[in-house]
Amino acid sequence: MLKLYDYWRSSAAYRVRIGLNLKGLAYESIPINIAPGKDEHLGDGFRAKNPQMRVPALETEHGVLTQSLAILDWLDAAYPEPQFLPADPWAAARARAFALTIASDIHPLNNLAPLAYLREKFSADEAAIGDWYRRWIRVGFEALEAQLSQRPASAFAFGDAPTIADICLVPQCANARRFKLDLGAFRRLAALDEHARAHPAFIKAAPENQKDAVK
Numbered sequence: 588m589l590k591l592y593d594y595w596r597s598s599a600a601y602r603v604r605i606g607l608n609l610k611g612l613a614y615e616s617i618p619i620n621i622a623p624g625k626d627e628h629l630g631d632g633f634r635a636k637n638p639q640m641r642v643p644a645l646e647t648e649h650g651v652l653t654q655s656l657a658i659l660d661w662l663d664a665a666y667p668e669p670q671f672l673p674a675d676p677w678a679a680a681r682a683r684a685f686a687l688t689i690a691s692d693i694h695p696l697n698n699l700a701p702l703a704y705l706r707e708k709f710s711a712d713e714a715a716i717g718d719w720y721r722r723w724i725r726v727g728f729e730a731l732e733a734q735l736s737q738r739p740a741s742a743f744a745f746g747d748a749p750t751i752a753d754i755c756l757v758p759q760c761a762n763a764r765r766f767k768l769d770l771g772a773f774r775r776l777a778a779l780d781e782h783a784r785a786h787p788a789f790i791k792a793a794p795e796n797q798k799d800a801v802k
């Protein structure tokens with residue numbers, strides 16, 4: 588069975604949980620507590636699985652695969668239904684661009700390691716950290732909202748079915764809510780997020796529904 592090295596609050600792991608659920612795949616979630624002070628991802632056991640010491644990592648019959656978008660690509664190739672990209676090549680490229688705005692531009696700036704570095708090297712207090720965190724989501728979401736406004740509204744970001752865009756958007760919106768970013772300015776994004784969160788695959792993947800969730 589597939590094993591997902593996971594953490595309930597990790598938005599990158601959340602993407603993979605959604606993907607696994609959309610494909611209808613059974614998997615074992617192995618929680619790795621990456622919370623500051625717990626730092627299970629830095630231990631030798633997990634480092635042997637993922638030398639990058641980050642979640643998610645998916646253990647498969649072929650070995651361990653890291654990087655949420657690579658994992659989603661592999662799932663799409665290995666388990667073709669339903670596809671995470673629209674069939675039309677142009678729409679597929681745009682869905683990928685949407686996902687990359689989140690996964691490559693927003694998320695890395697707000698990860699635990701850079702935030703820890705801001706605290707340690709630049710004496711950033713929690714107010715400054717919150718400001719930093721919200722800033723990079725806001726900048727990325729402004730671009731995505733502007734791109735969406737050029738297209739007719741749809742139930743999911745690229746049509747009637749979830750794609751990689753929704754898979755990345757919903758976890759990023761969860762981060763935004765956690766850090767008290769007002770999503771009111773992002774009407775289209777907020778509507779997409781709300782719609783996708785009602786889908787069973789997204790409900791099952793939600794942070795609060797994970798076995799390691801701290802409530």
Ligand SMILES: N[C@@H](CCC(=O)N[C@@H](CS)C(=O)NCC(=O)O)C(=O)O
Pocket residue numbers: 596597598599600621628640641642643653654655656690698699700701
């Ligand atoms: N680009 C990676 C990002 C993975 C990642 O950074 N995961 C975070 C949790 S969301 C993590 O493990 N952070 C640990 C750290 O920053 O030390 C992916 O998409 O899988």
